[in-house]
Amino acid sequence: MTDGTNGRRRAEPERHRGAVTLRRESIPSSTADEKLLDSHHRREWKTKDAWRSLRILSEFVEGFDSLADLPPAVSVFGSARSKPESAECEMAADLGAALAEAGYAVITGGGPGVMEAANRGATEAGGMSVGLGIELPFEQGLNDWVDIGIDFRYFFVRKTMFVKYAQAFVVLPGGFGTLDELFEAITLVQTKKVTRFPVILMGSEYWAGLLDWIKKVLLEDGKINEADLELIQVTDDVDEAVQIIVDADAALAETHGQR
Numbered sequence: 001m002t003d004g005t006n007g008r009r010r011a012e013p014e015r016h017r018g019a020v021t022l023r024r025e026s027i028p029s030s031t032a033d034e035k036l037l038d039s040h041h042r043r044e045w046k047t048k049d050a051w052r053s054l055r056i057l058s059e060f061v062e063g064f065d066s067l068a069d070l071p072p073a074v075s076v077f078g079s080a081r082s083k084p085e086s087a088e089c090e091m092a093a094d095l096g097a098a099l100a101e102a103g104y105a106v107i108t109g110g111g112p113g114v115m116e117a118a119n120r121g122a123t124e125a126g127g128m129s130v131g132l133g134i135e136l137p138f139e140q141g142l143n144d145w146v147d148i149g150i151d152f153r154y155f156f157v158r159k160t161m162f163v164k165y166a167q168a169f170v171v172l173p174g175g176f177g178t179l180d181e182l183f184e185a186i187t188l189v190q191t192k193k194v195t196r197f198p199v200i201l202m203g204s205e206y207w208a209g210l211l212d213w214i215k216k217v218l219l220e221d222g223k224i225n226e227a228d229l230e231l232i233q234v235t236d237d238v239d240e241a242v243q244i245i246v247d248a249d250a251a252l253a254e255t256h257g258q259r
């Protein structure tokens with residue numbers, strides 16, 4: 001496992017805005033997402049937001065255009081902070097490889113940690129490895145194992161791509177970013193905004209407390225129902241995770257015809 005530099009000295013920080021690369025003093029202190037969402041920028045809203053919507057649109061166009069030809073794919077989420085030698089990174093690399101061997105492209109956030117491990121596993125197994133990066137104030141660029149990479153300015157555009165082009169979500173241990181991606185997926189399935197697809201948690205020990213709380217508090221308090229619990233599957237076995245995805249794909253093809 002590497003830190004994505006392949007032993008090279010990491011170049012100076014840079015920021016990508018569409019086709020534009022910014023370095024040194026040209027790197028702005030804010031991000032496009034912040035300018036859109038933070039009321040601190042309220043004075044610009046009147047003059048800039050209408051134009052900003054075109055940039056948002058162009059980001060959708062770029063994503064749709066670049067990803068439309070992907071083979072069936074699985075989005076893999078997990079911590080940006082996990083060390084390469086951690087158990088979750090090893091699991092992510094094995095998962096990336098197993099998904100590639102089963103014919104799935106692997107889509108991640110293109111960052112370090114679990115994302116890099118999953119991309120690496122897929123690439124080393126000869127599969128297609130996709131990274132959907134996001135502009136961050138402390139951006140470090142896409143990891144070196146990404147074959148198709150897109151840098152997004154807007155989180156919500158990027159999130160559309162994770163869902164639209166994936167047959168399943170696999171979620172490994174992570175923090176707020178990972179939880180956001182997990183709960184967005186479950187909500188989309190629960191509200192039937194997307195056809196039911198597997199949302200698989202890997203790292204049962206890590207997720208045990210959350211699952212317990214979901215059962216004890218959300219279920220007992222009537223905030224979700226028993227059937228909602230079935231939206232999440234848990235396994236530590238890479239082959240089982242892949243089999244769940246393959247089976248769900250086959251079931252869907254039977255119901256709706258071949259994709």
Ligand SMILES: C/C(=C\CNc1ncnc2c1ncn2[C@@H]1O[C@H](COP(=O)(O)O)[C@@H](O)[C@H]1O)CO
Binds near residue numbers: 080
């Ligand atoms: C925090 C660090 C780097 C951040 N770089 C990221 N690059 C790409 N995607 C990211 C990054 N940070 C979060 N994400 C997305 O959220 C999930 C991970 O977030 P978590 O809070 O670490 O669980 C991940 O799946 C990404 O889609 C330091 O190196």
